[in-house]
Amino acid sequence: xxAWLRRIGGYFFASIVLLxxxxxxxxxxxxxxxxxxxxxxxxxxxxxxxxxxPHAGISAWRVVASMVIGAAIAAPLGLAxxxxxxxxxxxxPMIFLTYPVPKVVFLPVLLVLLGIGNLPKxxxxxxxxxxxxxxxxxxxxxxxxxxxxxxxxxxxATRWQVFRHVVVPASLPDxxxxxxxxxxxxxxxxxxxxxxxxxxxxxxxxxDAWSRxxxxxxxxxxxxxxxxxxxxxxxxxxxxxxxxxxxxAER
Amino acid sequence: MSAVAIRDLAVTYTGVGRAVHAIxxxxxxxxxxxxxxxxxxxGCGKSTLLLALxxxxxxxxxxxxxxxxxxxxxxxxxxxxxxxxxxxxWKTVSHxxxxxxxxxxxPVSERRRIVAEALERLGLGEFAEAYPGELSGGMRQRxxxxxxxxxxxxxxxxxxxxxxxxxxxxxxxxxxxxxIWRQRRHxxxxxxxxxxxxxxxxxxxxxxxxxxxxVAAIVENPGMGEDxxxxxxxxxERCVELRRILAAEGAFAQPSLARSAS
Ligand SMILES: Nc1ncnc2c1ncn2[C@@H]1O[C@H](COP(=O)(O)OP(=O)(O)OP(=O)(O)O)[C@@H](O)[C@H]1O
Ligand SMILES: [Mg+2]
Numbered sequence: 001x002x003a004w005l006r007r008i009g010g011y012f013f014a015s016i017v018l019l020x021x022x023x024x025x026x027x028x029x030x031x032x033x034x035x036x037x038x039x040x041x042x043x044x045x046x047x048x049x050x051x052x053x054p055h056a057g058i059s060a061w062r063v064v065a066s067m068v069i070g071a072a073i074a075a076p077l078g079l080a081x082x083x084x085x086x087x088x089x090x091x092x093p094m095i096f097l098t099y100p101v102p103k104v105v106f107l108p109v110l111l112v113l114l115g116i117g118n119l120p121k122x123x124x125x126x127x128x129x130x131x132x133x134x135x136x137x138x139x140x141x142x143x144x145x146x147x148x149x150x151x152x153x154x155x156x157a158t159r160w161q162v163f164r165h166v167v168v169p170a171s172l173p174d175x176x177x178x179x180x181x182x183x184x185x186x187x188x189x190x191x192x193x194x195x196x197x198x199x200x201x202x203x204x205x206x207x208d209a210w211s212r213x214x215x216x217x218x219x220x221x222x223x224x225x226x227x228x229x230x231x232x233x234x235x236x237x238x239x240x241x242x243x244x245x246x247x248x249a250e251r
Numbered sequence: 252m253s254a255v256a257i258r259d260l261a262v263t264y265t266g267v268g269r270a271v272h273a274i275x276x277x278x279x280x281x282x283x284x285x286x287x288x289x290x291x292x293x294g295c296g297k298s299t300l301l302l303a304l305x306x307x308x309x310x311x312x313x314x315x316x317x318x319x320x321x322x323x324x325x326x327x328x329x330x331x332x333x334x335x336x337x338x339x340x341w342k343t344v345s346h347x348x349x350x351x352x353x354x355x356x357x358p359v360s361e362r363r364r365i366v367a368e369a370l371e372r373l374g375l376g377e378f379a380e381a382y383p384g385e386l387s388g389g390m391r392q393r394x395x396x397x398x399x400x401x402x403x404x405x406x407x408x409x410x411x412x413x414x415x416x417x418x419x420x421x422x423x424x425x426x427x428x429x430x431i432w433r434q435r436r437h438x439x440x441x442x443x444x445x446x447x448x449x450x451x452x453x454x455x456x457x458x459x460x461x462x463x464x465x466v467a468a469i470v471e472n473p474g475m476g477e478d479x480x481x482x483x484x485x486x487x488e489r490c491v492e493l494r495r496i497l498a499a500e501g502a503f504a505q506p507s508l509a510r511s512a513s
Contacts, residue, residue, distance in 0.1 A: 148339060150307055151331060152354070153307055153325060154305045155350060155351040169342075170341070172341075245382075246341045249340075249382035249384035
């Protein structure tokens, strides 16, 4: 409980500092395009239920669906690749070739193939999350100490039991870290894809406000998008603490 | 009947570049309930020998028989304890101790009873719900032992199980290992780098040659297991004898230093 209070207090304090900085910056710039936090926040609360929440809901569903699908495919696949030298010999060059390619460049293709609804956005973010988790899971699986695997095998464990008792739990902390890091990329790509096509989601809302020169509304949208990121990140942190309890036992 | 019979064993690793002959022409018999210690220069194939006995490394040629059956894979009552104990940091103490039973499909209630008993016996009862990361080195080692006891192992293979511990804890656990052996009379193969430990815990001490490992000498040590053996002149004599054999085998040679000195 105490830890929770401290955490919320930390967020509160950080918000105050950021808002003060924002205020100073907007006064220094003195442009309509950078309103201060007061009009932005008042629009945020005014439009919260009518506009922001529906758009945020759609954005959240897109990004969460993408991350779940991406991780659900990439984590087992990456672990399997990392544990099997034979598969790795074939898969690793493919990963090395495709991983550095910026996946956003495929957005136009996806738009042509999948229309302008949820599908191309989810596909694009899934693709990005997929590669980040794939690479992390592969590396994590390769880094598992041989002694842990040997001692479990000496107990008579099958391949599947080694996976379940050793490979998966040993890699989970790394996979969670990769997931948390990829929330940043995922939301950036979400914004980009929503501004390019469609008429739903926070990205669309922000760019729409921008085209209407409604700058304080635009910033209300930006605040909503930032909050979406924070909520996702915190959720993952919470889930990690639950699933990887043992990490707290180690210094 | 001998619990372990090894005849003309050869193990080769096909490494990244070239093949490494870890063991070649190794012959050894271990009696039922006999505790032996294995000692030899670094890299001579001691760990490989244990892995082969545990059924985790395939022999290229030769015979490997445990309890009358050729070794083809992990065996139900063989327990292996590695240098870093092979504990899983993500499982609690009791879950770690129960792992062997779980893997073998022993029902939960029975598992609980056996594990509670094993943990109690090794003084870990009150740490059942802790994680290995919360234990001291000596306690982790005892947990690894508890896992082996929970399996009711009749062959205990240990690869430098105490080398990561400080001197006091090590002596404490050497006494514990001896105590457990005196109660259970299991067959035990202990790989160690410590001459005193080998003489304290091995009824016979097997000296391996430099790689590829084979048996270079066997030191008979009939006094092992007697009360207060550590303080007897006989103990010291065995240690001196063993040290001399090891020196003759080149176990103490330090090629890099010798080269730079000349
Ligand atoms: N997985 C492996 N792949 C390739 N070579 C290996 C492998 N494991 C061991 N070796 C080689 O086999 C030889 C014997 O190794 P082993 O680990 O059995 O020696 P050891 O006697 O236990 O050494 P130490 O006393 O240092 O623990 C060494 O030369 C080592 O380089
Ligand atoms: Mg070794």
